[in-house]
Amino acid sequence: MSVILAKNLTKIYQETAVPVKALNNLSLEVTEGEFTAVVGPSGCGKTTLLNVLGGLDSPTEGTVELAGTDITQMKESKLIDFRLRNIGFVFQAYNLIPVLTTLENIEFIMLLQKVDKATRNKRSLELMREMGIEDKASKRPSQLSGGQQQRVAVARALASKPKFILADEPTANLDSVSTANLLDIMAKLNREEKATFVFSTHDQRVIDKARRVVTLEDGAIVSDEIRQ
Amino acid sequence: MYLKLAWRNIWRNKRRSIITIVSITFAVLLACTMRSMQLGSYERMIENSARFFTGYIQVHQNGFWDDRMVDNSMSEDAELIQLIEQTEGVEVAVPRVESFALASYGMKTKGAMVLGIDPEKEDQLTLVKSKMIEGEYLKPDDKAVLVAEGLAEYLKVGIGDSLVLISQGYHGANSAGIYPIKGIMKFNGPIQNDQTVYIPLAESQWFYAMEGRLTSIALVIDKAKHVDRIVTSISNEVDTAQLEVMGWEELMPEIVQGIEVDDVSGRIMLWILYAVIGFGMFGTFLMMTAERMYEFGVMVSIGMRKWAMQVVIILEMGIMSAFGVIAGILISLPALIYFYNNPVFFGGEMGQTIESFGYEAAYFFSVDAVIFYNQAWAIFIMATILGFYPIYVIRKLKPVSAMREA
Ligand SMILES: Nc1ncnc2c1ncn2[C@@H]1O[C@H](COP(=O)(O)OP(=O)(O)OP(=O)(O)O)[C@@H](O)[C@H]1O
Ligand SMILES: [Mg+2]
Numbered sequence: 001m002s003v004i005l006a007k008n009l010t011k012i013y014q015e016t017a018v019p020v021k022a023l024n025n026l027s028l029e030v031t032e033g034e035f036t037a038v039v040g041p042s043g044c045g046k047t048t049l050l051n052v053l054g055g056l057d058s059p060t061e062g063t064v065e066l067a068g069t070d071i072t073q074m075k076e077s078k079l080i081d082f083r084l085r086n087i088g089f090v091f092q093a094y095n096l097i098p099v100l101t102t103l104e105n106i107e108f109i110m111l112l113q114k115v116d117k118a119t120r121n122k123r124s125l126e127l128m129r130e131m132g133i134e135d136k137a138s139k140r141p142s143q144l145s146g147g148q149q150q151r152v153a154v155a156r157a158l159a160s161k162p163k164f165i166l167a168d169e170p171t172a173n174l175d176s177v178s179t180a181n182l183l184d185i186m187a188k189l190n191r192e193e194k195a196t197f198v199f200s201t202h203d204q205r206v207i208d209k210a211r212r213v214v215t216l217e218d219g220a221i222v223s224d225e226i227r228q
Numbered sequence: 229m230y231l232k233l234a235w236r237n238i239w240r241n242k243r244r245s246i247i248t249i250v251s252i253t254f255a256v257l258l259a260c261t262m263r264s265m266q267l268g269s270y271e272r273m274i275e276n277s278a279r280f281f282t283g284y285i286q287v288h289q290n291g292f293w294d295d296r297m298v299d300n301s302m303s304e305d306a307e308l309i310q311l312i313e314q315t316e317g318v319e320v321a322v323p324r325v326e327s328f329a330l331a332s333y334g335m336k337t338k339g340a341m342v343l344g345i346d347p348e349k350e351d352q353l354t355l356v357k358s359k360m361i362e363g364e365y366l367k368p369d370d371k372a373v374l375v376a377e378g379l380a381e382y383l384k385v386g387i388g389d390s391l392v393l394i395s396q397g398y399h400g401a402n403s404a405g406i407y408p409i410k411g412i413m414k415f416n417g418p419i420q421n422d423q424t425v426y427i428p429l430a431e432s433q434w435f436y437a438m439e440g441r442l443t444s445i446a447l448v449i450d451k452a453k454h455v456d457r458i459v460t461s462i463s464n465e466v467d468t469a470q471l472e473v474m475g476w477e478e479l480m481p482e483i484v485q486g487i488e489v490d491d492v493s494g495r496i497m498l499w500i501l502y503a504v505i506g507f508g509m510f511g512t513f514l515m516m517t518a519e520r521m522y523e524f525g526v527m528v529s530i531g532m533r534k535w536a537m538q539v540v541i542i543l544e545m546g547i548m549s550a551f552g553v554i555a556g557i558l559i560s561l562p563a564l565i566y567f568y569n570n571p572v573f574f575g576g577e578m579g580q581t582i583e584s585f586g587y588e589a590a591y592f593f594s595v596d597a598v599i600f601y602n603q604a605w606a607i608f609i610m611a612t613i614l615g616f617y618p619i620y621v622i623r624k625l626k627p628v629s630a631m632r633e634a
Contacts, residue, residue, distance in 0.1 A: 056529055057628045077533065084531025091529075091631070094522060099236035111229055112531055156530075 003164045003196055004030035004053055009062035011048050011219070022048040023059065024219035030164065030198055035190045037210035038200040045219040046200035047168050053198070054087055054166045055079050067163045084112055088157030088165035090199075093173045095153035096141040102128070103137040106155045113160055127155040131185055147178025151185060158189060164196035171206055183209045230536065234543035237516070245548060248512040252552025253559070255505040256603045259498055260560040263602070266494045267594035268568070270487045274452075276417040276588070277483055278476035280354045283322065283446030284455050286479055287312060287462065290472050292443060293479065298327050298398050301441040302471065304433075311465055312445060317458045320448040322349040325432040327443065329395035329403075331375075331425055333383040340379060342393060342425045344432020353448045356413060356426065363387045363411030370428050372410035378422035380412050387411065393425070397437035405435050416588055498606075506610050510617070513545055517618040524622060525630030534622050541618045549611040553604045561600065567593040 011023035022045045030036060038046050051057040053064060055071045063072045067086055071079060083089075088109075096105045106124045115123075128134040131151040133144075141149055150170055157165045167186075171179040183206055189195045199206075207213055215223040238245045278284045286293075287308075292300040304323060312321040325344030330337050347366040351357045356374070357365050366374060373391055375383075385391060390406050397403035407427065415421040433439050449458055455475040463473045477484050527537055572591040573579070579589035 051628050054529070057626075080528055080531055080533055083529065087531075089526075089529050091526065095526060097233075097523065097527070099233060099240060109530055112533075112536075 002029050002031050003067050004028065004198070005065040006053060007063050007065075009049070009052060009059045009064070011045070011052060011057070012060045022219050023052065023062075025062075026216075026220055027062075028053075028214065028221065030196065032163075032196055033190070033194050034196050034198070034212055035187065035210055036198045036212040036214060037207050038198065038214045038216060039202060039207055040216035040222075042202070044216040046216060048219070049216065050166050050168045050198065050200055054089060055083055084109065085160075086163045088160075088162040088195075090150070090153045090157050090165065090167035090170045092169045093146070093149075095156070096149055098141050101138045101140055102133060102144070102152050105141070105152055106159050109156055109160045115160065123159055124155075127159055130189070131155050145178070147174050147181060150174060150178070150182050154182065154186060154189075158193065158195055161193070161195075164198060167197065167199035169200055169202075171201060171203055176205070179203065179206065230540050230543060233540045234547060237540070237544050238548060241516075244512055244515070248509060249548050249552045249555065251505060251508050252549060252607060253555040255501055256553050256556025256607065257560045259501055259603045259606070260556065260564065260599055262494065262497060263599040264560075264564045264567075264593045264595065265591055266491070267596055267599060268571075268592035270491075271594050271596075272588065272590075272592040273483055273487070274476060274480075276420070277480055279452075280415075281417070281420060282476065282479045283353055284449050284452055284476045285447040285459055285462070285473065286444050287321075287447070287466070287471055287473050288442075288444040290468075290470060293472070293474060296326065296443070298325070298396075298436045298438055298441075298443060301325070301398070301438055301443045304440050304442045308466065308471075309445065312447065312462060315458060315462055315465070317450050317454045318447050318462075319450060320349050320352045322346060322353045322446045322448065323429060323442045324350075324444050324446055325429060325436060325438065325442055327395060327436060329393045329425070331379065331383065332392045332394070333385045333389060336383045338379060338382055339423065340393075340425045341423050342395065342427060342432065342435075344427050344429045344436075346429050350426070353446055359413040359415060360411050361414045363409070365411060366426060366428050368428050368430065370410065371407065371431055372427075373407040374411045374413055374426040375409050376421050376424040377412055377414040378418065379424065380409070382422070385409055391425070393435065395436065397435070398441065399437075401437035403435050403437060405431075407431075418588065502606055502610060505607075506614070509545075509549070509610065510614050512548075513614050513617060516544065517541065517621050521625075521630045521633065524625055525627045528625060529627045529631075534625070538619050538622050541622070542615050545611050545615055545618075549607050553607050556603065557600050561595075564593050564599075565595050567591070568595045 006026065006028045009023045009026045010021070013020040013022060026049065038049060040046055048057070052059050055064070055074070058072065063070055069082070071082060074082060097108065100108065103124055106127060107120045110120045110123065125134065128137060131154070133148055133151055136144060136148060144152065154170070171182055174182065186197055187209060190197055201207060211228065212226045214221055289300050289302040309321045309323065312318055323346055327342060329340055329342040331340040347368055361377060366372065375385065375391065380386065387409055389409050391409055393405050393407065395403045415424065427435065433441065449455065459473050459475045466473065524537060528534065571593065574589040
């Protein structure tokens with residue numbers, strides 16, 4: 001079943017002196033359980049694509065259908081709710097709410113979804129164990145390393161079992177050990193929890209772990225490769 | 229959870245938050261103190277004049293208050309006095325004969341306010357007994373007078389000396405009398421202290437040639453704030469074609485006006501103070517919003533509704549303001565209660581200088597609840613207005629640009 005169905009996406013940034021066409025008539029389908037990397041040179045439109053797919057930004061043209069729902073015309077408050085219930089986000093850095101602990105950050109989305117406390121706790125503990133951060137439960141983000149912070153961010157994104165997770169260069173700020181570590185965890189969650197991941201990167205070692213690689217150039221897909 | 233977020237956000241930048249809270253505390257403290265002194269001086273003025281002089285309410289002949297001559301007197305009517313005393317809220321109706329006379333002794337003469345009083349009732353109104361500093365208090369059938377200290381000093385008279393009073397009585401009769409001084413009283417109000425002479429009611433009626441007449445009936449009432457109600461209910465009972473019933477605001481329009489003028493300047497000071505504090509608060513709230521744009525971006529992205537974020541930041545502003553206000557009130561309240569009970573008197577030369585201008589040489593404080601909750605309101609309203617800024621910013625927030633620009 002497809003969780004993302006994007007048709008003929010075009011995104012033109014008008015605010016700049018010369019309008020920039022960041023996405024150029026791009027269509028993409030992502031099905032449940034994928035582990036997909038969006039790659040390409042800097043400025044090719046990876047971030048723009050992920051933002052549009054996540055409903056954080058609207059396309060100039062084209063439609064985005066997520067889990068069977070067209071979000072292109074959705075009102076802002078509805079869209080926020082839709083993201084809450086269906087999409088997990090991991091950003092490049094500073095994902096976490098600085099005043100909350102690891103545990104509270106992981107529980108945050110479940111809390112917004114009004115998941116009961118027992119379930120929240122069980123799920124958070126389970127994820128922290130899988131991520132190897134159970135001893136950091138009561139630490140604030142500022143007391144964690146970059147790699148640990150990103151693991152907490154992945155745990156938070158995953159905690160409420162979203163339809164898919166969008167991660168824009170989740171390893172860009174990490175050293176190679178942390179990068180490998182995070183990717184292994186993501187791959188494991190993808191296998192064990194059937195979590196669908198779409199992430200962007202230009203790190204070759206990360207690309208190597210992906211099972212599908214979508215390559216962009218100037219806002220268009222130039223290759224789409226599935227491997228095992 | 230919102231509360232937890234707000235609370236922790238406040239302590240993210242401890243120093244800034246504390247400075248903000250402390251500045252609100254100081255503003256409230258300063259404002260409360262300023263207002264307390266101002267309202268305290270008004271209360272004192274009103275008390276000195278109304279509570280201890282005219283009474284909060286007076287009943288007299290129509291026109292007497294505009295032209296205070298014995299010719300405008302009313303007849304002494306026991307039924308009327310009884311009727312007034314039976315009105316709810318009225319404790320005593322104090323009959324008086326009030327006029328001016330020349331008081332002289334030896335070579336010195338001075339204009340004096342000669343008040344014919346019912347000694348026991350008058351004491352309930354003006355607490356004269358407690359103002360006696362020398363001699364003895366009057367009895368109803370005495371043919372003697374009490375003299376205020378300032379006047380006695382000016383005339384250089386003491387107990388036992390004979391004071392000559394000269395005036396014009398009812399319907400142009402000449403009045404003159406010579407009275408031994410039975411006691412000296414000290415008033416707080418310098419004007420009263422310089423010109424008051426008390427004489428028993430019956431004797432004053434003889435002196436002014438107005439037997440069976442009074443100039444006014446002053447009322448002792450249970451609470452100052454009941455004035456309007458009591459005035460209305462007495463007015464409904466008496467013949468208002470003949471008599472008028474006046475509350476203290478009508479009795480002393482000059483004081484009311486003086487207070488109003490003074491009050492405006494006080495309020496302007498307050499506004500300036502609040503403007504300064506308001507800018508400080510705005511600075512803090514501005515930074516609290518601006519430095520969190522990225523975080524706000526993340527929060528809307530992952531699905532936090534905007535109203536929830538607005539609630540959090542408003543809570544932060546509210547908690548900080550409330551802390552400042554509560555601290556300000558908690559500090560000022562006991563201090564002001566202390567000063568309310570122990571007014572600050574100026575002694576020595578400074579005190580004398582102030583008294584020579586006709587003021588009482590003391591600071592009086594008020595602990596009227598209005599003072600405190602007005603400051604609380606002012607800060608609250610300011611915080612509410614300033615709160616529109618973060619509400620607006622969050623409303624306009626676009627996650628992508630919020631995260632890009634930060
Ligand atoms: N808000 C914006 N306003 C104007 N131009 C933008 C905006 N966001 C992105 N662009 C432009 O759109 C193009 C695609 O940008 P995008 O950030 O999607 O690329 P990217 O593949 O994520 O690059 P990188 O690898 O550097 O992160 C670039 O030319 C960029 O300069
Ligand atoms: Mg990018």
